[in-house]
Amino acid sequence: MLDKNGIAKRIAQEVKNGYYVNLGIGIPTLVANHVRSDIELEFQSENGVLGMGPFPFEGEEDPDIINAGKQTITTLPGASFFDSSTSFSMIRGQHVDLTILGAMEVAENGDIANWKIPGRMVKGMGGAMDLVASAENIIVAMMHTNKKGESKLLKRCSLPLTGVGCVKRIATNLAFLEVTDHGFKLLERAPGVSVEEIKKATEGTLIIEEPIPEMNI
Amino acid sequence: MIHKTVASVSEALNGLSDGMTLMLGGFGLCGIPENCIAQMVKTGVKDITCISNNAGVDDFGLGLLLQQRQIKKMISSYVGENDEFERQMLSGELQVDLIPQGTLAERCKAAQSGIPAFYTPAGYGTEVGEGKESREFNGKMHLLEHAFKADFAFVKAWKGDSTGNLIFKGTARNFNACMAGAAKITVAEVEELVPVGSLDPNDIHVPGIFVQRIFQGKTYEKRIEQRTVRPRN
Numbered sequence: 001m002l003d004k005n006g007i008a009k010r011i012a013q014e015v016k017n018g019y020y021v022n023l024g025i026g027i028p029t030l031v032a033n034h035v036r037s038d039i040e041l042e043f044q045s046e047n048g049v050l051g052m053g054p055f056p057f058e059g060e061e062d063p064d065i066i067n068a069g070k071q072t073i074t075t076l077p078g079a080s081f082f083d084s085s086t087s088f089s090m091i092r093g094q095h096v097d098l099t100i101l102g103a104m105e106v107a108e109n110g111d112i113a114n115w116k117i118p119g120r121m122v123k124g125m126g127g128a129m130d131l132v133a134s135a136e137n138i139i140v141a142m143m144h145t146n147k148k149g150e151s152k153l154l155k156r157c158s159l160p161l162t163g164v165g166c167v168k169r170i171a172t173n174l175a176f177l178e179v180t181d182h183g184f185k186l187l188e189r190a191p192g193v194s195v196e197e198i199k200k201a202t203e204g205t206l207i208i209e210e211p212i213p214e215m216n217i
Numbered sequence: 218m219i220h221k222t223v224a225s226v227s228e229a230l231n232g233l234s235d236g237m238t239l240m241l242g243g244f245g246l247c248g249i250p251e252n253c254i255a256q257m258v259k260t261g262v263k264d265i266t267c268i269s270n271n272a273g274v275d276d277f278g279l280g281l282l283l284q285q286r287q288i289k290k291m292i293s294s295y296v297g298e299n300d301e302f303e304r305q306m307l308s309g310e311l312q313v314d315l316i317p318q319g320t321l322a323e324r325c326k327a328a329q330s331g332i333p334a335f336y337t338p339a340g341y342g343t344e345v346g347e348g349k350e351s352r353e354f355n356g357k358m359h360l361l362e363h364a365f366k367a368d369f370a371f372v373k374a375w376k377g378d379s380t381g382n383l384i385f386k387g388t389a390r391n392f393n394a395c396m397a398g399a400a401k402i403t404v405a406e407v408e409e410l411v412p413v414g415s416l417d418p419n420d421i422h423v424p425g426i427f428v429q430r431i432f433q434g435k436t437y438e439k440r441i442e443q444r445t446v447r448p449r450n
Contacts, residue, residue, distance in 0.1 A: 071444075087322070127318035164341065
């Protein structure tokens with residue numbers, strides 16, 4: 001079974017040379033730490049920066065340079081700043097190659113829910129709806145089950161949707177899966193996890209074509 | 218050139234009255250018009266509708282106006298950092314319209330550009346799309362979204378000159394550059410008001426035509442919401 005860093009490490013293998021990548025808050029943020037150093041890429045943050053670098057050294061924080069999580073960041077050589085409208089032109093215009101975000105639920109048809117739990121605090125969708133509606137290449141990073149042990153890979157989402165039919169791949173603590181026309185296709189098992197365990201933790205249709213390889217991370 | 222400098226923040230807010238719709242630039246606390254917000258708290262203007270990506274934190278940014286119950290309605294994309302906001306929203310005192318961030322930006326941009334409405338795929342098939350006109354383009358469904366209509370836009374820039382030309386720093390450009398010129402009156406507050414002619418025309422982010430009033434802001438706090446650092450070794 002993988003921890004959050006393990007999930008990020010598996011997703012990092014999907015990042016290809018020349019990619020512009022938008023990372024959501026949470027596990028997706030960790031992906032930046034695991035991308036191979038010989039891969040050329042730039043991270044986009046929807047508040048208006050391309051070429052985002054690591055957190056600043058203590059004492060070098062600049063309140064005018066933050067990411068979409070409102071964290072202080074640095075920029076790398078080649079970086080650029082822009083306004084919010086231009087930022088979403090990059091996103092809606094499909095100039096961003098890969099979007100990695102978290103989810104509360106994903107359905108077997110690729111629907112995603114990650115912005116609202118009715119009756120509890122509603123924080124808002126931020127840029128998530130724009131991202132999932134437009135991105136061609138969306139990977140969800142999440143735990144396979146919620147805190148109550150219930151599956152987050154469902155036949156249909158129960159929570160209000162963020163987007164319809166948009167998720168392409170999912171990396172969880174148990175597995176790496178692809179969303180197909182017929183359901184979740186199991187591509188890889190996390191180290192030490194059996195197909196049976198993945199079956200038990202998946203409520204939606206799971207397509208298994210044995211043998212299922214173990215992740216190489 | 219046309220001179221737009223006003224002497225004080227109170228002059229800059231001349232004509233602001235109860236019930237108006239206002240745009241406020243910033244993302245989180247980054248690039249917010251601190252002086253204009255402080256002055257609005259002072260004047261006690263009330264029942265305002267605020268178009269702003271976020272709602273500040275409890276004791277800073279738009280949180281200050283929320284504390285005084287001056288805001289009737291918030292139009293935002295993300296409001297998760299503010300307990301007073303949550304309390305007022307759950308009790309029904311505050312109306313809240315949550316919309317996708319890119320749609321928020323483009324509704325400002327559309328108002329700035331004289332585009333009455335536009336189609337976007339964001340929110341189609343979700344509750345954001347309920348009751349909205351939709352249409353298929355290139356095999357994909359889109360929602361019709363309308364330009365905002367606002368009385369004032371309050372933006373904050375790094376440098377500006379008396380003709381209203383603006384330059385921003387870092388990610389503080391965000392919604393500021395989309396809101397300038399998107400309301401009947403745009404007020405720009407700047408960290409440095411410089412003499413006309415000292416800004417290189419090549420470097421201007423927002424041309425002065427989009428700004429009606431500009432003033433030198435004072436004592437910027439520029440509070441950091443999430444101070445994240447890495448170790449030196």
